[in-house]
Amino acid sequence: MKRFRAAVIGLGFIGAGDEISGQAIGQSVSNLDGTHADAMAKNPFINLVAGSSRDEGRRKRFCERFPDAKTYMDWKELLLCERPDIVSIATNTPYHAEIGVACAYAGVKAIMCEKPIATRLSDADKLLDACRKNNTILAINHSRRWHPLWQKCKNELKSGIIGEIYGAYIQWPTGRIGNIGTHMFDALRMLLGKEVNSVSGRLDPLLYPDCRGPQYKDPGGWGMIEFSTGAIGFFNAGQSAKFPLLMRITGSDGEMTIFKDRATVNNWRGDKKEIFCTPDGKTSLDRAMEDIVGCLLHERIPACTGEDGLMALEVIIGCHISDKKSGKWIDLPLSGKDRDLEVLIG
Numbered sequence: 001m002k003r004f005r006a007a008v009i010g011l012g013f014i015g016a017g018d019e020i021s022g023q024a025i026g027q028s029v030s031n032l033d034g035t036h037a038d039a040m041a042k043n044p045f046i047n048l049v050a051g052s053s054r055d056e057g058r059r060k061r062f063c064e065r066f067p068d069a070k071t072y073m074d075w076k077e078l079l080l081c082e083r084p085d086i087v088s089i090a091t092n093t094p095y096h097a098e099i100g101v102a103c104a105y106a107g108v109k110a111i112m113c114e115k116p117i118a119t120r121l122s123d124a125d126k127l128l129d130a131c132r133k134n135n136t137i138l139a140i141n142h143s144r145r146w147h148p149l150w151q152k153c154k155n156e157l158k159s160g161i162i163g164e165i166y167g168a169y170i171q172w173p174t175g176r177i178g179n180i181g182t183h184m185f186d187a188l189r190m191l192l193g194k195e196v197n198s199v200s201g202r203l204d205p206l207l208y209p210d211c212r213g214p215q216y217k218d219p220g221g222w223g224m225i226e227f228s229t230g231a232i233g234f235f236n237a238g239q240s241a242k243f244p245l246l247m248r249i250t251g252s253d254g255e256m257t258i259f260k261d262r263a264t265v266n267n268w269r270g271d272k273k274e275i276f277c278t279p280d281g282k283t284s285l286d287r288a289m290e291d292i293v294g295c296l297l298h299e300r301i302p303a304c305t306g307e308d309g310l311m312a313l314e315v316i317i318g319c320h321i322s323d324k325k326s327g328k329w330i331d332l333p334l335s336g337k338d339r340d341l342e343v344l345i346g
Helices: 019-024 036-042 056-065 075-082 093-105 121-133 148-158 181-192 284-298 306-324 336-340
Strands: 004-009 046-052 070-072 086-089 110-113 137-140 165-171 196-203 221-227 232-237 246-251 254-259 262-267 272-276
Touching (some): 019 056, 036 046, 070 075, 075 093, 093 110, 148 254, 148 262, 148 272, 181 221, 181 232, 181 246, 196 306, 221 306
Parallel strands (some): 086 110, 165 232
Antiparallel strands (some): 254 262, 262 272
16 A cells, blocks of 8 residues: 655644644644644554654654654755655744745645645745646645535535525634634635635734734734625624634525534525534544545545635735725735735734
8 A cells, every 4th residue: 555755844733733832822732623743644545754843842742742753953854855745834824835835846746734825925826836837736724625514514505505695704703814714715715616706804903912923913804705606705803702603604595504513504484404414533634634645646636725725815915905995895816016915924
């Protein structure tokens, strides 16, 4: 059985399940929907051979959990010495594109990149271009693309369970339209199956410090997303919001509400249907890594491509541009100097 050599660049919270890194942002690994290193280690087609981090403590803790893997302080040395087939990029966002481009030119066959794809659209463009030129598979970890509940919801909507889709509403706590919004914008685009034409947004002036450093600024906000069908999505994500994550999609025959571990479809005639999934012990990252292996073995594209990651970033940066113009509608895709605008998402 073929086994692919794999490595993780960025051995923190999501990259290697480092609990101390999680504590720094007030979270626990047990609440994650998988980690890159664990997903690789559990996959029978993958041999986790190495990890890279500038932090000595993270490297040490990685070795304790994965004793057969080597560690490197310099990710460039890892690529040179280990020649991995699959690389997970789980560093802070500003480094994603540089590392990804280097991976593509180093002969890496598949990249699983953490979200958001980059902090500038022009950097994301360079990453996609490098992957195309080198036939490197690029997937972005928008985890709902692999989550069975959200996949069921996508299929139900595609089957016409609520008729013609007119609009959607999304809310989530803690703001951060970069780090959290990228998931939500991508999920909405996946569920509606349509492209985004334009965006209007306002940013929350309240901004909490980012544990990754004072240079990172990822505000919450509110706004609207126009899709190619004319459907409008509304998002509500103030920095200090106390409500839970929820998505509601409205159509001509009813509406679907996704909340926690299930979805509810209410037909305008009064009928109701519950959609849920029985846990099978797999995380979304387990499934994402299975998808990567399937792409390598059968020459197919991943559930969440680099182009999907790019589109989510277009919406995020479009919101920042719209805010500077008092909420003016901004047409997508962006062009010119707007593609070089940097949003410092941690």
